[in-house]
Every structure is written in structure tokens, then in C-alpha cells.
Amino acid sequence: MRRTVYNEDHEAFRRMLREFIAEEVVPVYPEWEAQGHVPRDFYKRLGALGVFGMEVPEEYGGAGETSFKFHAVITEELNRAGVSFGGSSVHAALCLPYLLRYGTEEQKRRWLPPFVTGELMTAIAMTEPGTGSDLAGMTTTARLSADGSHYVLNGAKTFITGGVQADRVLVCARTAPAGPEDRRGGITILVVDTKSPGYAVGRNLEKLGLLTSDTAELSFTDVRVPVEDRLGEEGRAFEYLTHNLPQERLSIALYAYAQSAAAVRFAHAYVQERTIFGKPVAGFQNTKFVLADCQAEVTAMEALVDRALDAHDAGELSAADAATVKLFTTERAATVVDRCLQLHGGYGYMREYPISRLYADTRVTRIYGGTSEVMRTIIAKSMGL
Ligand SMILES: Cc1cc2nc3c(=O)[nH]c(=O)nc-3n(C[C@H](O)[C@H](O)[C@H](O)COP(=O)(O)OP(=O)(O)OC[C@H]3O[C@@H](n4cnc5c(N)ncnc54)[C@H](O)[C@@H]3O)c2cc1C
Known part of the structure; x- marks a missing residue:
């Protein structure tokens, strides 16, 4: 049956991507699998190709598309060739909507241009060693400093896709304890700079599949996160x-x-x-x-x-x-x-x-x-x- 979801722009993007994947990814893919991740510099090439910026507004360096269908084309073409773009799979498909919807103008100006070029890679950290399906049970905490200038982040996350190579991680943390009535309240998203003192990346976890995807354990020991790096309002992450x-x-x-x-x-x-x-x-x-x-x-x-x-x-x-x-x-x-x-x-x-x-x-x-x-x-x- 003829598919009707894609238009000529999607198909042109598909043709360009198919060629790129055949020439630039398929031949080196076994090497990437052996090393357990996609080379960091390759993400800049994907940025130059426009893969990360499709849905980013033009004023921040993107293509300003509003359709998610370009992601669908990327997914189809990668799997058609039996390869992937590794840990970057979460960067544009999962992290971007949070930055676009909940970021302030100042945050968007700061983060989106390097996001599009692949210079600033992102990951999202919800899961913890003790809790995955039951996200409200998370125990990572972020305490606001007395002067209100920063949060102090403590805890650990696991299974974080792209977590080894990420420059910024959207960390979900408790800024208030769970209430007896509402366990889901009190969780906040902080966009944490992975170079911050006290931020540590553990193993690149060995997996059954997705061998080019870096999957990390993260730990936070008194990591200072400026309040300017909180995404959206406090307590509304859920x-x-x-x-x-x-x-x-x-x-x-x-x-x-x-x-x-x-x-x-x-x-x-x-x-x-x-x-x-x-x-x-x-x-x-x-x-x-x-x-x-x-x-x-x-x-x-x-x-x-x-x-x-x-x-x-x-x-x-x-x-x-x-x-x-x-x-x-x-x-x-x-x-x-x-x-x-x-x-x-x-x-x-x-x-x-x-x-x-x-x-x-x-x-x-x-x-x-x-x-x-x-x-x-x-x-x-x-x-x-
Ligand atoms: C390769 C990989 C990449 C990942 N990437 C990320 C990432 O980038 N960021 C991130 O935050 N997380 C990530 N995750 C974590 C992933 O989302 C969790 O593993 C998943 O949500 C399940 O949580 P869990 O592993 O703690 O399993 P558990 O919650 O411990 O589940 C154990 C079992 O209990 C079952 N169960 C749970 N609740 C119920 C219920 N209500 N009724 C019946 N059965 C139930 C589950 O279905 C499962 O069979 C990744 C995981 C993997 C494996």
C-alpha cells in the first residue's frame, strides 16, 4: 500500500541520508561496534548534515521544521542499513523537546546553536539503580543553596544513553520530598554540565545489543548546578x-x-x-x-x-x-x-x-x-x- 505520510522534502532528506549512511557509516560500523561508541567527532558531521537541527527554530541555527517525520526517516534509513548513530539517538529525538518547550529564551540562545552543530551533546537521566518503571521513587536530590544561586545535586543514575559522551545531561532530581498524597510532585529537571566538579561517569555498560550506543552510570557528589540551568519550574518534572x-x-x-x-x-x-x-x-x-x-x-x-x-x-x-x-x-x-x-x-x-x-x-x-x-x-x- 502506498504510504501517504511523507512529502517530497522527507523523500529528498531520505535520499541524501541513504547515500551518507552507505558511504560514511556502513564501512566503519564494525569498528564503532568494537570500540563501543560512535567517535565524538562524527556527531559534528551529523550536525553539519542537519540531522540534529531539523526541529530547532531557524534563529537558533536549525531548519525550523515542526514535523517529527524527519526523525522517522532517519530511523528507517539507519535500520534499513542495519546501523545506528549510537548514543546520539536520544539527543534530537528525546532531549530536544524538553529544551524547546521548557527552556527560557536565554537558555535556548546558550544551548541550541551548539546543540544543532553537535558540539554540545545531550542525554536524559531519569532511571536510577533502584528505580526505573517507578520514576516517582527516585532518590537523587537537588537542594537549593541558602542564597538561592545554585542547587547541590547528590545521587546516581544508570542506563543513561549517550551518557559517556554527553556535554549536558537533563537530570531529574528531587527538590522536595514525595508527598503522602502526590508521590510525583517535587521532581525537577536540571541541565547539568558534565564537566562540573563532583560529576562522575562510571562504566560504559556492556550490553546485549546497541553496541555503538554508549550507556552510562552517572554519579553526583555535591555537584553545584546554577539555578540558571534549571529547566522549567521547580517540582514539575513529572x-x-x-x-x-x-x-x-x-x-x-x-x-x-x-x-x-x-x-x-x-x-x-x-x-x-x-x-x-x-x-x-x-x-x-x-x-x-x-x-x-x-x-x-x-x-x-x-x-x-x-x-x-x-x-x-x-x-x-x-x-x-x-x-x-x-x-x-x-x-x-x-x-x-x-x-x-x-x-x-x-x-x-x-x-x-x-x-x-x-x-x-x-x-x-x-x-x-x-x-x-x-x-x-x-x-x-x-x-x-
Ligand atoms: C539500553 C538501555 C538504554 C536506556 N537508556 C535510558 C536513558 O537514556 N535514560 C533513562 O533515564 N533511562 C534509560 N534506560 C532505562 C529504562 O528506561 C529502564 O530500564 C526501564 O524503564 C525499566 O526500568 P528498570 O530497568 O528499573 O526495570 P524495573 O522497573 O525494575 O522492572 C522490572 C520488571 O518489573 C516489571 N514491572 C514494572 N512495573 C510493573 C507494573 N506496574 N506491573 C507489572 N510489571 C511491572 C517490568 O515490566 C519488568 O519486567 C535505558 C535502559 C536500557 C536497557
Whole structure:
């Protein structure tokens, strides 16, 4: 079925990106995987290409687009080639909406121009060693100094994507204790300079997949954060997170869809090349049926993400909508990618085949940005259950 979500600007961007990825990313990707991150200087190249600035207003150096569809194109093209831009995946898709929506004019002037060029990379730190799904249970604290000039930040975060290389991290911290009635109040976002004394980056965590994505443990010991670096109002972070999580979940759903589409593409090519019992693997009826089933799943996912993209651009994607799209696509992707790997036989288990990367990378889409169980909780609540 013909897709109607993209216009000529999106398609021109796609063509440019496809060429760039084929020439500049695919050949060096195994090196990036071996070193566990994307070289920091590469982010400046992405900045020059316009990847980080699509939705940044022109006065701060961006392209001034209002559509999230350019991100969808980036996601589709990266997965089509079986690669990623590493830890920078959160920079423009997840962190930017917070800066745009809650940043003051002065903060935008300070942070957005280097954000666009890739000189100032960002990450977002919500999860703590003791709490992930239950964000209101966070224990990192930020105490306002007696003269009101700065916060003193103490605590630890974990699993922070892009956290090893980030220059600024949007840290969620308690500026007031949780109330007995309202556990969600009292959390504030501080945009912390990673060079501050007392700020420490722990290990680049070793993961099952997403090998080019740096994932960090962070700790804060009496880190002084100027009040000018608080994002939005004190105590309202939970409300801000609730507003922005649908976009994060849509972006994960897009990954799951794009990974599934890529898996079918890789399997489709492989089964025609590989000959066994004197005929191509594609010649077995099982192969045709498996790929037909997978293609049908991908088409259903595509219809859902396309509808969600339009709803998001129109400002209508609710928390329950985003949870639905994330739950459906990520759970289906698990089956699709697994079945496409199976068609590769033993080669599918070898890292040199991109299907193996997709298999490892897609697993986390059911966990981060809120687990499938949390998505079910949100959907059930929206059903009055
Ligand atoms: C590769 C990676 C990158 C990440 N990047 C970031 C990042 O950049 N920034 C950031 O802040 N965080 C990040 N995270 C953290 C991620 O969002 C959390 O891992 C996720 O929200 C789950 O939290 P948890 O790991 O503490 O699991 P837990 O909350 O401990 O969950 C354990 C189990 O309990 C289940 N569970 C939880 N609540 C319920 C419920 N109500 N009903 C039924 N079952 C439930 C869960 O579904 C899960 O199966 C990342 C994680 C990974 C793995």
C-alpha cells in the first residue's frame, strides 16, 4: 500500500541520508561496534548534515521544521542499513523537546546553536539503580543553596544513553520530598554540565545489543548546578515527562517497525542467495509462508506508526495511543526479527550478518522508554480498568 505520510522534502532528506549512511557509516560500523561508541567527532558531521537541527527554530541555527517525520526517516534509513548513530539517538529525538518547550529564551540562545552543530551533546537521566518503571521513587536530590544561586545535586543514575559522551545531561532530581498524597510532585529537571566538579561517569555498560550506543552510570557528589540551568519550574518534572514520553515511545515504535522491515528485507535477499538440497531457501513453501506472514506484520505496523506520526504532528497522540503503538510494534518486532533470523540458519547468528544485530538491538525496545508491562498498565487505565 502506498504510504501517504511523507512529502517530497522527507523523500529528498531520505535520499541524501541513504547515500551518507552507505558511504560514511556502513564501512566503519564494525569498528564503532568494537570500540563501543560512535567517535565524538562524527556527531559534528551529523550536525553539519542537519540531522540534529531539523526541529530547532531557524534563529537558533536549525531548519525550523515542526514535523517529527524527519526523525522517522532517519530511523528507517539507519535500520534499513542495519546501523545506528549510537548514543546520539536520544539527543534530537528525546532531549530536544524538553529544551524547546521548557527552556527560557536565554537558555535556548546558550544551548541550541551548539546543540544543532553537535558540539554540545545531550542525554536524559531519569532511571536510577533502584528505580526505573517507578520514576516517582527516585532518590537523587537537588537542594537549593541558602542564597538561592545554585542547587547541590547528590545521587546516581544508570542506563543513561549517550551518557559517556554527553556535554549536558537533563537530570531529574528531587527538590522536595514525595508527598503522602502526590508521590510525583517535587521532581525537577536540571541541565547539568558534565564537566562540573563532583560529576562522575562510571562504566560504559556492556550490553546485549546497541553496541555503538554508549550507556552510562552517572554519579553526583555535591555537584553545584546554577539555578540558571534549571529547566522549567521547580517540582514539575513529572508533568513534563508525561508530556514528552509519547514522543519517546513513538520513536521506539518507529525503531521496532523499521527493524522489522529491515529484517524482512535482509531475509528476502538471503533466502534467494542461499542454496540447500539443490534449491534456494526461497524455494521452500515454509520460507514463502514465513516471509509472507512477516510482511503482513510489517504492513500492519507501518499502518499504525504512520497513523501515529500524523496524530503526533497534529498534537493528538495521547499517552495511551503512544503506549498502544509501542506495545504492538515492539512485541510484533520480536517475532518478525526472530523468524527472519531463523531463515538465515547459522549465518543469522553471526555478527557479520546484520540480522544478528537487529535481533540483539530490537530486544530492548520492549524494555526502555517504559516496559511492555507498563504500556499495558497505561492502556488498561485508559480503558477504565
Ligand atoms: C539500553 C538501555 C538504554 C536506556 N537508556 C535510558 C536513558 O537514556 N535514560 C533513562 O533515564 N533511562 C534509560 N534506560 C532505562 C529504562 O528506561 C529502564 O530500564 C526501564 O524503564 C525499566 O526500568 P528498570 O530497568 O528499573 O526495570 P524495573 O522497573 O525494575 O522492572 C522490572 C520488571 O518489573 C516489571 N514491572 C514494572 N512495573 C510493573 C507494573 N506496574 N506491573 C507489572 N510489571 C511491572 C517490568 O515490566 C519488568 O519486567 C535505558 C535502559 C536500557 C536497557
